[in-house]
Amino acid sequence: TVSFVAAGNYRINVSTSCPLSTPTGTVVGDLLVASTMSRSVTFTPTGWTNQVQRVESSSTSQATTIFTKVAEAGDLGSSTTFIQSSSNRFLGQMLSFRKSTGSPSVLSTATSLQTNNTTHDLAVVTGTADNQMAVVAGSFVFADSGGASTTISINDSFVGWVQTTTASVSENRLGVGYRAINDGVAVTGNMETSSSISSQSPQLAILLG
Numbered sequence: 140t141v142s143f144v145a146a147g148n149y150r151i152n153v154s155t156s157c158p159l160s161t162p163t164g165t166v167v168g169d170l171l172v173a174s175t176m177s178r179s180v181t182f183t184p185t186g187w188t189n190q191v192q193r194v195e196s197s198s199t200s201q202a203t204t205i206f207t208k209v210a211e212a213g214d215l216g217s218s219t220t221f222i223q224s225s226s227n228r229f230l231g232q233m234l235s236f237r238k239s240t241g242s243p244s245v246l247s248t249a250t251s252l253q254t255n256n257t258t259h260d261l262a263v264v265t266g267t268a269d270n271q272m273a274v275v276a277g278s279f280v281f282a283d284s285g286g287a288s289t290t291i292s293i294n295d296s297f298v299g300w301v302q303t304t305t306a307s308v309s310e311n312r313l314g315v316g317y318r319a320i321n322d323g324v325a326v327t328g329n330m331e332t333s334s335s336i337s338s339q340s341p342q343l344a345i346l347l348g
Contacts, residue, residue, distance in 0.1 A: 140270040141243045141347050143317055144169055144235040146303040147218075151310050157229040160218040165210050165235040170243040170347065172234045173206040173219065174276035176313040178227035184219050186211075191248040193341035195280070201228075203278045203313070203341040209242045210235065230313040232304055236272055236347055243272070243347045251342040258331040261293070262344035266320040272347040273320050275300070277330040278313045280338035286310075295328030307333075320346075 145162035159173050175181060181204055183189045192204040206221070208214070223229055236243045249262040261275050275293065282289040289311040293300040300316040314330045326344055 140239045141272040142237050143272070143301070144237050147233040149232045149304045150230060151308070152229045153227065154229055155224070155226045156220050156222055157231045158218045158220040159231050159233040161210070161214050161216065162233060162235045165215060167210055167212055167215070168242045169210045169235045169237045171208045171210050171214065172236065172274055172345070173221065173231060174313065174315045175204050175221055175229065175231035176278035177202050177204065177223040177229050180224040182222045184221060187219070190245050190345055191250060191343050193250045193252055193343060195252065195339050195341055199280050201278060201280055201341065203276050203343050205274070205276055205343050205345055207245055228312065230278070232315050234274065234303060234315070234317065246271070246346045246348045249344045252339065254339045255337045257334060257337055258329050259340040259342055261326055261328050261330060262342045263325050264344045264346040265325040266322050266346065268348060269321040271320055272317055273326045273344060274317045274347065275326065275342065275344045276313070276315045277340055277342035279332045279334065279340050281334050281336040282310050282312050283334050290333040292331050293328060294331060300328060
């Protein structure tokens with residue numbers, strides 16, 4: 140059985156760096172899952188694995204990336220600084236997950252890229268056994284202008300997602316969430332932005348077991 144432990148703070152930066160805090164309550168052996176939205180080449184920190192990345196083929200070089208790492212003693216109560224090659228928008232959040240025996244591992248990954256809309260289908264992974272966990276991360280190119288709050292929501296008509304990023308905040312461009320899934324169940328749903336500007340949206344998913 141894979142279970143959710145906690146989420147760290149949702150960071151919205153304009154910088155070459157994005158420090159993400161290890162979630163409170165994490166212990167050695169938990170799996171750390173960091174999701175970022177960046178606008179230039181994003182480097183993988185030492186000890187982490189870049190599980191899946193989707194870069195847009197457009198004038199705005201934006202990527203959503205998921206990184207993972209099994210938590211060690213030095214990760215507890217600290218943070219990891221993610222780096223991109225040039226200063227620009229850089230958003231992220233770290234989650235932690237626990238397994239009843241051993242550490243969770245990434246069993247499969249998926250990507251999806253849609254354009255010219257404000258609602259985009261989630262990337263799809265399918266459970267291979269009961270009591271697994273799906274994690275999704277997606278980003279949008281645009282947010283509402285003038286400092287207005289932008290709402291990002293993860294929607295599912297069958298089983299609701301738990302969204303960990305702030306739903307409505309200024310410059311909101313990243314959505315992260317998780318849900319438990321069983322054998323043969325495929326993740327479904329979409330990610331939606333309240334921004335009135337249609338945009339591309341790199342969507343990612345990983346299956347933990």
